[in-house]
Amino acid sequence: MPRARGPDHPAGIRHLSVRRRDGPGVVLDTTRFNRILEFDPERRFVRVEPGILLAELNAYLAERGMRFAPDPGSQDLCRIGGMVGHNASGYRSVKYGQTRITSWA
Numbered sequence: 001m002p003r004a005r006g007p008d009h010p011a012g013i014r015h016l017s018v019r020r021r022d023g024p025g026v027v028l029d030t031t032r033f034n035r036i037l038e039f040d041p042e043r044r045f046v047r048v049e050p051g052i053l054l055a056e057l058n059a060y061l062a063e064r065g066m067r068f069a070p071d072p073g074s075q076d077l078c079r080i081g082g083m084v085g086h087n088a089s090g091y092r093s094v095k096y097g098q099t100r101i102t103s104w105a
Contacts, residue, residue, distance in 0.1 A: 030081050036060055050081025069096035 033049035036057070040046075041064060048057060054068065054075045061067050071090035072078055078088065 030079070033081075034079075039064075041066075048080055050079065050084070052080050054078050054080060054083065 030049070030051040033051040034053070034056070035049050036046060036052065037049065038045070038047040039060075044066065046057070046061065046068075054070075054072075057080060058067050058075070068080075069092050070083060070088055071092050072083070072088045073090065075090070082088070
């Protein structure tokens with residue numbers, strides 16, 4: 001189970017120690033996987049690691065006249081890996097759609 005962010009108190013991570021239905025699992029902290037690996041402006045393509053913050057990605061893209069369209073209310077705290085994993089959306093989802101691996105990642 002990947003994990004990048006969440007409450008820092010024990011109650012907030014209690015669910016991580018509970019056995020899954022299919023047996024015990026491993027928690028992978030992705031916060032240090034936070035780099036932009038590739039950017040191709042002609043294809044409008046960016047490849048990132050799952051721990052990058054949405055705000056950091058959009059700051060990088062804004063310098064190039066682009067943005068990653070989904071905008072959840074927690075965009076200053078959420079990470080791309082979590083957005084893909086939870087199909088995140090936001091106010092612009094009506095126009096641009098939700099975060100889906102087939103359309104954005």
